[in-house]
Amino acid sequence: MIASSPAGTAVEAESELYRRFAPRVRLFGLKHLRDETAANDLTQQALLVAIERLRANDVREPDQIGSFILGTSRMLAQAQRRTERRRAELRAEYAHLTASTVDPVETLVDSAHIENCLRHLGERERTVLMLTFYAESPAVEISDALAMSPGAVRVARHRALARMRDCLELRHG
């Protein structure tokens, strides 16, 4: 649709593409750039590049646009880590695709509920959860600190996250 339309005439299709893939690029950015602002920048850049390439008929397999966007995200993340340079001119040109047109991946989970659900975890699971996802300690480090095997650490962190999810779902009805 975007590829077969004259430039600027497929606004709806472009917005839909952005809506579908922006959350995924943002998650990719959070994983690899470890910074909210950098992840948001990456999201805009990757999607703008993808749309620009689609408009120019430069994407060989438009059906595989997800792979193309992932590849673009990888390339841009590497570049971003090296330079932090911005692509302000692209953002200005595609102003109709600003963040206000994109649904966030997830709204932030209510912190009062999280606080309460954290309280209901077993102590070992809570400690492992905090070490893994807050202190970002690898399983081997945690296993040394808490006299658990790395396998037991993996089980504990998976169980802790699952229990948190179940607890929150229960509270949301």
Add this chain to the structure above:
Amino acid sequence: MVDEHLSPADVTEYWTPDTPADEVGRVEAHVFACADCAQQLGAARALIDGVRDVMRRGRFQAIVTDAVLNRLARDGVRMRTFTVEPGTVVPCAVWADDQLIVTRLRADFRGLEHVSVVMEIGGQEVDRITDVPVGPDARELIEVFSAARIREVPQIDVRLRVFGSRGHAGDEIVADYLLEHGGTIRRSADGG
């Protein structure tokens, strides 16, 4: 092509620092072709961000390690620390702008199993933490309290006791600490 959906373990492991690059790549390739799994990955991340947010705001109580305290310090969380030895009486207080109270409970915890920490206020048990994880060479347990919660406690003695067992012996008191809680201290307008 969308292969089999990601498992809950795949989703959890993706957000840990342990996942090898090829596994990260596999998950990402799938997520960019599968909206359902992208949703799952996003939901897990939102939950993790929520936990981080609660921790940065000091709204939790837990047994932690220095790795967690170091991260809290980097995030600018205001912590007040009390180090206590068994059998000693330690005066303590909470300031109006504290976010977390850190108690470093010193004792020989090496080889200890089935560890519990019990808190008594005014002679009444108010909190009991069981299955406390203890390192093989532990000579310290670090318990963190929400300062907001401590501010609700009046001037009163707070007793912390650690129970555990070694080998086949039954549970016993390993260490007993007494904190003389002086209440909440508010800074005067001139900062004094």
